[in-house]
Amino acid sequence: MNDAYEVVVIGGGAAGLSGALMLARSRRSVLVIDAGQPRNAPAEGIHGLLGREGMSPLELLVRGRDEVRGYGGEIEDGEVASVARDGDGFEVSLADGRHVRARRLLVTAGLVDELPAIPGLRERWGRDVVHCPYCHGWEIRDQAIGVLATGPMSVHQALLFSQLSDDVILFANGHEFAAEQREQLASRGVEIVTGEVARLEIEDDRIAAVRLENKTVKRQAIAVATRMVARAGFLADLGLKTVEHPTGMGEHIPADPTGRTEVPGVWAAGNVADLSAQVGAAAAAGAMAGAQINADLVMNP
Template sequence: MTERLEDAYDVVVVGGGAAGLNGAMMLARSRRSVVVLDAGSPRNAPAGHVHGLLARDGTPPAELLEHGRAEVRRYGGQVVAATVTEAARDAGGFTVGLAGGGTVRARRLLVTTGLTDELPDVPGLRERWGRDVLHCPYCHGWEVRDQAVGVLASGPMSVHQALLFRQLSDDVVVFAHTAPPVAGEQAEQLAARGVRVVDGEVAGLEIAGDRLAGVRLADGTVVARDALVVAPRMTARAGFLAGLGLRPVEHPSGAGEHVPADAAGRTDVPGVWVAGNVTDLSAQVGAAAAAGATAGAQINADLVAEEARDAVAASRAPFSAASEARAAEAVMSDSRHGF
């Protein structure tokens, strides 16, 4: 279905995942003109199913988004396939530039573009990503319970990941790879939980049929594994906001970059809100959708307050004009009488 873009909206939502669609639905239900501009590259596209989402657990990601788009449209919102390349402030709010030319104006922006997972440079990881190369125990852990799980030491969260997956399987090993040696309290924790550390750089994956069979080290050793856990570096998809002076910064966890915001999704740039993984690196689908709903409600409240101020100013304008006319008449009267 192709939808025609209007020239201007109350709110432009950039990003058509769970956060963006839920935010748009809240706004559309508040009778706001809203459009979702979706580039069509959801982060969870490689995953077979969404998990941890009440009443929708096990739903394929594409199916979930299809339902979400239908719900937004049911209330008069639009969902349009488009890639946003830039955003600038104008007198009425914002002008959003689109790939291939064209612009659309908005009084407010809700940015829900998510993030990009930057994987370690190990052959085979990207091809298996979301299948048996995983990162989230809450998204995929149940599916690999009691299996042989490896954890690639690739970032500050690797030991934490190993301990989380140890809750799901008795057979967990950490591959040291090129990371600094695990030491101190972390090494003690792994040892106490029976998690073995395998030294040596990881050179690639061993595949049997259409499944992971093991992890191959640089010296040729193969350690049999059914799943490999990797902590990617997560970076916000927010380059188009640079023209507004809004840029991603390092997340406190050290796991990547995000766009900071308050609890309601309000950024440091007036009129711009964010929700989902673009600001919260650890948000699952349910949390992202909830954040989108919160941001949508806050944006509507912000617009309501602005409209109330404008209405009061407009209602006062005739009285102000009448007062100025009376004052001018009095001055002229005084001058006629020689005062």
């Protein structure tokens, strides 16, 4: 790792590697710092990405790293602890004590899915506990699906999964639903089960049932809308903090369509800015931000 780069990319997922690729191909000195905590690590494959359907998330990252390095970009494993303004650029401090300067920053650190504290959810996350019908729906089609209510998105989630299976149950788990919502669910054959969910029953390394306070309901897969929070605590010294997303799904870093944030010299792309972005959208946003950073450096050398 050198002392300084034109651009430091914080996060080595689809968005970060795509942005780095655009910058490296533009002959910019670029460093990607990756903490090695991809959101989709538990998933067996990527879905909905044309030409890469079913590819292992790890394989996609390995290929992306090789492509970035092929154009002279550098990739370093490490966790960014803080970022501070340093003259007309930035000083990036890593948790292990290393430091590096950058003229521009591209933040693509992704997000954290906050799950309800129900035993079994985290253990099965990304396998038979899922959140997105487009990412995982086909894989659990025609199964007995339970949707765990966590907030305003849960009814919408149940309606979407009802397209993929005729056996969908919405576990209210203490939440109330408006009459119109109940009518929508009934019209799609979605049953509402009241009562607090205690845990998931696991048998043979698979979900077997949902245990409530006074009964057990057999299920094969669980859908849950997580609260999604962008990884951005290291930006606090710049005054760039996460804010509540307009959808109520969690917290993100606001950025314009090119990825530019309110802090001059800092761009954000991927899930850190767009909580619902799948791999393809995150990669496209990273590429756009990389191109915009290069243009900014051309105009402000």
